[in-house]
Amino acid sequence: MREPSPQARADARRALDRLAFGPAPGELERVAEQGARAWIAAQLARPVPPRAFSDDSDLAPSELGASMQEDPQAFREEAREIAVALAARRVAHAVDADFPLHETMVDFWANHFSVFVRKGMEAIFLASYERDVLRPFALGRFGDLLLATARHPAMLFYLDNWRSAVPQPAGSTSFPAFQGPQKRQRPDGLNENYARELLELHTLGVDGGYTQRDVEQVARVFTGWTIDRPRRAPAFRFAPSWHDTGPKVVLGQFIASGQGVEEGEALLSRLAAHPSTAGHLARKLARRFLADDPPPAAVERTARRFLATKGDVRATLQALLLDGNELFEGPPAKVKSPFELIVSALRATGVRPQRPRAALAALLKLGEVPYLAPTPAGYPDTAERWIDPGAALERTRFMWMLASGRNPALSPPSEAALAAPETLLAMLGDNTRRALATEGLLPAERLGLALASPEFQLR
Amino acid sequence: MSGLTRRALLRGMVATAAAWQIPLVVRPARAGAAAGAGANPLLVVVFLRGGADGLSLLPPLGDSALERARSALIVKPTLELEGRGKGFGLHPSLSPLAPLVRDGRLAAVHAVGLPDPIRSHFEAQDECERAGARAGARTEGWLARAIAAAPGEPAAFRAVAASTQRPRSLAGDPRALAFEHVEDLVLPAHSPAAERALAELHAERPSSDPGARFAAAGREALEAVRALAAHSSAPLPEADAFPRTPLGQRLATIARLARADLGLVAASADAEGWDTHVGQGAEEGRFARAAQDLGASLAALFQSLESRAADLLVVAVSEFGRTVAVNGSGGTDHGRGGAALLLGAPVHGGRVAGAWPGTSSDEREDGRDLRVVNDVREVLAEAARHLGARELGSVFPGFSPRGLGLLRASDSPLA
Numbered sequence: 007m008r009e010p011s012p013q014a015r016a017d018a019r020r021a022l023d024r025l026a027f028g029p030a031p032g033e034l035e036r037v038a039e040q041g042a043r044a045w046i047a048a049q050l051a052r053p054v055p056p057r058a059f060s061d062d063s064d065l066a067p068s069e070l071g072a073s074m075q076e077d078p079q080a081f082r083e084e085a086r087e088i089a090v091a092l093a094a095r096r097v098a099h100a101v102d103a104d105f106p107l108h109e110t111m112v113d114f115w116a117n118h119f120s121v122f123v124r125k126g127m128e129a130i131f132l133a134s135y136e137r138d139v140l141r142p143f144a145l146g147r148f149g150d151l152l153l154a155t156a157r158h159p160a161m162l163f164y165l166d167n168w169r170s171a172v173p174q175p176a177g178s179t180s181f182p183a184f185q186g187p188q189k190r191q192r193p194d195g196l197n198e199n200y201a202r203e204l205l206e207l208h209t210l211g212v213d214g215g216y217t218q219r220d221v222e223q224v225a226r227v228f229t230g231w232t233i234d235r236p237r238r239a240p241a242f243r244f245a246p247s248w249h250d251t252g253p254k255v256v257l258g259q260f261i262a263s264g265q266g267v268e269e270g271e272a273l274l275s276r277l278a279a280h281p282s283t284a285g286h287l288a289r290k291l292a293r294r295f296l297a298d299d300p301p302p303a304a305v306e307r308t309a310r311r312f313l314a315t316k317g318d319v320r321a322t323l324q325a326l327l328l329d330g331n332e333l334f335e336g337p338p339a340k341v342k343s344p345f346e347l348i349v350s351a352l353r354a355t356g357v358r359p360q361r362p363r364a365a366l367a368a369l370l371k372l373g374e375v376p377y378l379a380p381t382p383a384g385y386p387d388t389a390e391r392w393i394d395p396g397a398a399l400e401r402t403r404f405m406w407m408l409a410s411g412r413n414p415a416l417s418p419p420s421e422a423a424l425a426a427p428e429t430l431l432a433m434l435g436d437n438t439r440r441a442l443a444t445e446g447l448l449p450a451e452r453l454g455l456a457l458a459s460p461e462f463q464l465r
Numbered sequence: 466m467s468g469l470t471r472r473a474l475l476r477g478m479v480a481t482a483a484a485w486q487i488p489l490v491v492r493p494a495r496a497g498a499a500a501g502a503g504a505n506p507l508l509v510v511v512f513l514r515g516g517a518d519g520l521s522l523l524p525p526l527g528d529s530a531l532e533r534a535r536s537a538l539i540v541k542p543t544l545e546l547e548g549r550g551k552g553f554g555l556h557p558s559l560s561p562l563a564p565l566v567r568d569g570r571l572a573a574v575h576a577v578g579l580p581d582p583i584r585s586h587f588e589a590q591d592e593c594e595r596a597g598a599r600a601g602a603r604t605e606g607w608l609a610r611a612i613a614a615a616p617g618e619p620a621a622f623r624a625v626a627a628s629t630q631r632p633r634s635l636a637g638d639p640r641a642l643a644f645e646h647v648e649d650l651v652l653p654a655h656s657p658a659a660e661r662a663l664a665e666l667h668a669e670r671p672s673s674d675p676g677a678r679f680a681a682a683g684r685e686a687l688e689a690v691r692a693l694a695a696h697s698s699a700p701l702p703e704a705d706a707f708p709r710t711p712l713g714q715r716l717a718t719i720a721r722l723a724r725a726d727l728g729l730v731a732a733s734a735d736a737e738g739w740d741t742h743v744g745q746g747a748e749e750g751r752f753a754r755a756a757q758d759l760g761a762s763l764a765a766l767f768q769s770l771e772s773r774a775a776d777l778l779v780v781a782v783s784e785f786g787r788t789v790a791v792n793g794s795g796g797t798d799h800g801r802g803g804a805a806l807l808l809g810a811p812v813h814g815g816r817v818a819g820a821w822p823g824t825s826s827d828e829r830e831d832g833r834d835l836r837v838v839n840d841v842r843e844v845l846a847e848a849a850r851h852l853g854a855r856e857l858g859s860v861f862p863g864f865s866p867r868g869l870g871l872l873r874a875s876d877s878p879l880a
Binding site: 166169170171173193194195196197198199202206207212218221337338339341370371372373380381382383386389390391392393394395396397398399400402403406407435437438440441442444445446447448451454455458459460461463464 | 514515582584585586587588604626628629630631636640641642643644645649650651652653654656657658659661662663665666667668670674675676677678679680682683685686689690737740742743791792793794795796798799831
């Protein structure tokens, strides 16, 4: 059998670096033999695996909600455990990905539709948010994903829409909206938090052509979208008596009075198909897969396909990754985010966390734990925000520790990685070559240097 | 200059030197230091992330329009400040700062914000921290530019951010260090060979090398580690009692560095929890908790840095204020005019500077928000002046600060 050409290997490396958190042992050779483009096409054609319920038993929200009222301290501890388990699982899924592009897109959408696990009872909703929203819709239609996030308690709670209602006329009395043990005080009026982030972050983008007036009108559209039994059996519920049935104008379009939940659903469809949304998402995807300042032609091509296919994520990715050659051009220019860096190091070296917190401690120090982004904008995706002296030192310290094999929370690195650390790098600059050739280095130190090298920070 | 300032400075130096065995070195005042800048100015910028409600932080007194718009959120203040023809209070959770208020070392600016009507967290923070990014194509942060325009030489610990990521205000300063714990600033390598190899790994590369930028950051990190190790073989002074909150611990890190005489000039820390869309409350609730953290953490900072009292200016700003009226969830939504605080001995305090637009419906911006009548860059300009930055035009492109007069004319204790 013929050896793959250097170009085939370079293309395979690039595809794995950008779509799969870097190669695991043996993967580079397999993809090079198959051909990088064929491998990407195969990834794009693969069906998303059915939802896995079996491994979620430790994340069940049922007990948690009850404890929130009875014992807030116990709730906080349980919520912390859930946050750790979810984040550790995300790392584990990415490290041992059977379908890496799916994991990459789960990471992308989790960041696009970012929620914050430390807000109040958010932890209750997160296992379902990832299992029922992010994973099944990650490679589906954007409009379906958008609707699923809008209806999910994780988003309704995080961006406060569950507490938004049409203001009552002066003098009327407030009644609890729901019967049963979960009686809740009716909100007194609008909350525009979700409406604003929906337009700014989830769909049109901050320069997408909406006004403060549009934000207020969109908030009126989503009045009554709330959470049923948030602490016991959280689910979407439309509360008709909270809904503003008056006429509205959103982005210049009239919305007739007398409608219910369907006007919000129609608005989401309209936003999902909006050219500003296409441009916003195309730019974000191109920034993720190509460069901090992606080539305009690639962005335009991707946005056009998004519009033409009504937001088909696979077709959109096909346009971005395969209908041009930008993915394979130029040196590796993207700085890995902390999550990408740590996952790629675990994949490359065979090291596996022996305790859930083992990889998370480093992610915490580097500032990118899943579901812990402090703002609804999620984590940044440009080198400027991830590279500074403090980050450089922290990255070096983690890699050194990982390579040393002396941390009981991490399994030791593979013999192959220790024997030839330079093979883990997509390229090898003169400085790094000289550094690795320094006399008197131990094998673990050479591996630590390779992983801490500027080359390994790039993809 | 006041006698208090000199006493505090001298007492501080002796105390610091005795307690931490640091050689007592009195730095000469730098030639050309601008008025307002002490001999060794120290600036701490606290960014209130999320849009702090200025009307709760600094409630206008006896404001019937405000009471009608948000009766459930009306804060009864315990400390008062004089505005221009208008009285204001400080949120009671800030009472740990009472000594600063009494000594006239706390000033505020109300109805402050960005000239453009931006109500997006991300965009407003970006605009505030770049301070003029829209005016020009500048990508650096205002603090990076202010440090560059200030006298003094670049050094490893000149500018730090007590955070996992460098804030946008320090973007463009290749040396600015972002880290949460001083203990993390050590090399992992112990063998001489590994240390040599790490230096080689981060040695200067041609700019065409895609790894050049990371290598440069690595070099700065190695230099910081070396500077810290050379400074003293003893551990850095422990911070005094700071709240065990993220903000408290960040300020504790800054205090430790400032006390160690490593040449720290400017530091940045974030305070979270100000995006009070739900359950904002008045004397209790989400806002009060955030304010309490801020008050206690800042009080601890001043306590811990008493030895640097004459040098220390703290500036607290946020990206925007919030709606005048309460929303449907007992909170407030993104608004425009907010409040900023300046604290420390260099402050000509006890008052609320700048104009006040009023809170009635017809006085509001877009009928909903406190109007922005004071540019946030005026506040940042006072901070830049404190650093001794000359040519503020280069720090704030497209903007000429008029000057709020919030710094004492000359407080340089060694001048």
